[in-house]
Amino acid sequence: MRESRARGADRLATLVFWAGACLVAALFLWLVGDVLWRGFSHLSLSFLTDAPEDAGRTGGIAPIIVSTLIIVAICMAVTVPLGLGTAILLAEYLPGSSRQGRLVRRSLDVLAGVPSVVFGLFGNALFCQLFGLGFSLLSGGLTLACMVLPFFIRTAEEGLRAVPREYRMAASALGLSQTGTLAHVLLPAAMPGLMAGFILAVTRSLAETAALIFTSGYVDRMPESLFESGRTLSVHIYDLAMNVSGGDGAAYASALVLMVILIVLNRVAMWLSRKWSTTKVVAS
Template identity: 80%
Template sequence: MPEPRARVMDRLSAILIWGVAGLVAASFVWLVGNVLQHGLAQLSFEFVTASPEDAGRGGGIAPIIVSTLIIVAICMAVTVPVGLGTAILLAEFLSGSSRLGRLVRRSLDVLASVPSVVFGLFGNAVFCQMLGMGFSLLSGGLTLACMVLPFFIRTAEEGLRAVPKDYRMAAASLGLSHTGTLAHILIPAAMPGLLAGFILSVSRSLAETAALIFTSGYVDRMPSSLLESGRTLSVHIYDLSMNVSGGDGMAYSSALVLMVMLIVLNRIAMWLSRKWSTQRVVA
């Protein structure tokens, strides 16, 4: 290829790459700016500490925030241990050519592509009706766990597989058991991948609407137990936008709170990950 033509192709490639990056950044700025523009007007201390009034047109979203945090906590309390155990099984004990490993990975890929409304119907049939939990925070959290598990497992598995084999060989030469190698070497080294899976799971659970309509319900009062119905922020935003006339302003404010919660939870997860990794290395 002649030199001038090669330079032109390099420049076109650079323009294309920077253009795509700029488009993504511009989309993000437009989205955040639109939410800020319409949501800051109603945002106040009373908004996040009061209960909804007049079908959500007035008051605040304190019970909504509490229900959201409880459901996400239930979801992650199930997702992290089950997902991490499955990821360790796939990455450390089952080879890529294993029939069981291929079956599990294929099943996870299929589950990751299932629409959330299907998980909602499944959660309603199993948790709400079969197990007798009804429309409750517990039903919603368990349904979300079933939905985000494929994402967490696959991300955690790739994080574990990305750890160099030299780490495993060095641990074996020092006489460390497989459990000790996992706890002290592999999991801390794979923490970026595990953290990515955790953040993706939290983000998916915070933003989910369809699955929770069938499981946790619409009730907007402060929950007193895990077996009571509760409304999450995403469901609240949907209800205000689609079913409540004059609720768009409160929906935007609720969306702004949801974005802030997501950012704060992500920062907390990153801080805990760094602190945990440092303590492991020191120990």
């Protein structure tokens, strides 16, 4: 009787888990299918190479793509070195029970829950006004870096902590310094966690809208420097969907391009991760 109840509970749990997985997959397929269905017909070579016209109803999104990539590049150029250094400090140099470590982790957890519009107001006050950068790609990229740093740091820290302690002991027994252990043992072993944090940061920065409205602005022309205003794909999609009548087709096509860029960046990041890890292992 007891075994029968246990088997019934196992089957029910399995059914619930499969139902949840199927629901998530169905939502994903519905989202991708809807964007493909509505946006693919508006997609063309000219759409990718021309500038927007008639408030985005016609023309293309070439300046929008360029502005998006520049802002994401600025964001990641600041996030990766600063975030990785902080993660290494928390995981390897500050014990989990230390007061400084607890303070930094608590601060990161609080920052991760702050709404993006608050980061936009902060970036506007700090970068646009106090530093005198104005509405610019640089202001937008730096604001996004402040916003995604908590996610990257916490994910990278957990990736480093997940490396077995035996790796560190073996490296120490072989006479490797702490810096050598980090470079040749811990970072390659923690690469999946580091790449997870990187992908989360890229995804968050690509999809952000509210913070960029207050920092990088709405201008849809081709940027000539980092100090000029620029519109990202997410802001462009929002503007077409909410403020431009008859812009739904261009909005869906822009969303499709955004999804493709995200997938390509993720695949490139994973390829670089595998190549770097393999190179490090062979060199070691």
